[in-house]
Amino acid sequence: KAGVTQTPRYLIKTRGQQVTLSCSPISGHRSVSWYQQTPGQGLQFLFEYFSETQRNKGNFPGRFSGRQFSNSRSEMNVSTLELGDSALYLCASSHQGVETQYFGPGTRLLVL
Amino acid sequence: QQQVKQSPQSLIVQKGGISIINCAYENTAFDYFPWYQQFPGKGPALLIAIRPDVSEKKEGRFTISFNKSAKQFSLHIMDSQPGDSATYFCAASSVQGAQKLVFGQGTRLTINP
Numbered sequence: 588k589a590g591v592t593q594t595p596r597y598l599i600k601t602r603g604q605q606v607t608l609s610c611s612p613i614s615g616h617r618s619v620s621w622y623q624q625t626p627g628q629g630l631q632f633l634f635e636y637f638s639e640t641q642r643n644k645g646n647f648p649g650r651f652s653g654r655q656f657s658n659s660r661s662e663m664n665v666s667t668l669e670l671g672d673s674a675l676y677l678c679a680s681s682h683q684g685v686e687t688q689y690f691g692p693g694t695r696l697l698v699l
Numbered sequence: 700q701q702q703v704k705q706s707p708q709s710l711i712v713q714k715g716g717i718s719i720i721n722c723a724y725e726n727t728a729f730d731y732f733p734w735y736q737q738f739p740g741k742g743p744a745l746l747i748a749i750r751p752d753v754s755e756k757k758e759g760r761f762t763i764s765f766n767k768s769a770k771q772f773s774l775h776i777m778d779s780q781p782g783d784s785a786t787y788f789c790a791a792s793s794v795q796g797a798q799k800l801v802f803g804q805g806t807r808l809t810i811n812p
Contacts, residue, residue: 620799627806630743638800679742689744690743692741
């Protein structure tokens with residue numbers, strides 16, 4: 588089976604812009620979670636989708652949003668980018684929830 | 700109460716030695732404890748996981764020890780190899796509750812040849 592894929596792998600944006608990141612889960616997986624990884628804060632949960640419904644949301648401002656499509660592919664969007672949004676954004680998929688989550692390689696976002 | 704505290708931040712072990720990384724949690728609702736391994740430029744990879752109904756789980760050279768009363772769990776890497784050099788993250792979650800992993804801060808492990 589192919590693993591979790593994320594596109595793009597690298598992205599450079601400027602403050603105030605918006606960005607959309609994409610995640611394709613492992614075939615058959617219906618749960619997709621997003622995490623932000625930074626050197627200072629570590630790995631932090633953003634949100635989780637299951638069958639196109641957001642089930643859980645982390646403590647991030649409303650500028651961070653996401654959605655899931657009927658084929659389980661997911662996108663996350665960050666509007667009005669800030670310098671502090673520079674991070675590695677990781678997507679993870681599983682059949683139903685947190686157990687046996689598989690991570691993608693991440694999208695490295697740099698905000699200038 | 701949602702925190703998972705991981706130690707040490709960095710660890711250097713000689714080849715063939717035992718690497719030990721510890722984690723502690725506060726939320727008694729947590730019932731799923733995975734360990735992830737991350738190499739530079741890669742996403743975290745699930746290494747091994749444990750549920751609180753057992754005190755130990757072994758997979759190859761990797762063992763999780765779990766102490767429910769102390770709310771602590773640890774990863775032991777036996778016969779550590781240079782290829783084990785990576786960052787290790789413990790995590791915790793409630794399988795029946797919010798479907799999210801709460802991660803420790805990570806341990807950078809270096810195995811000297």
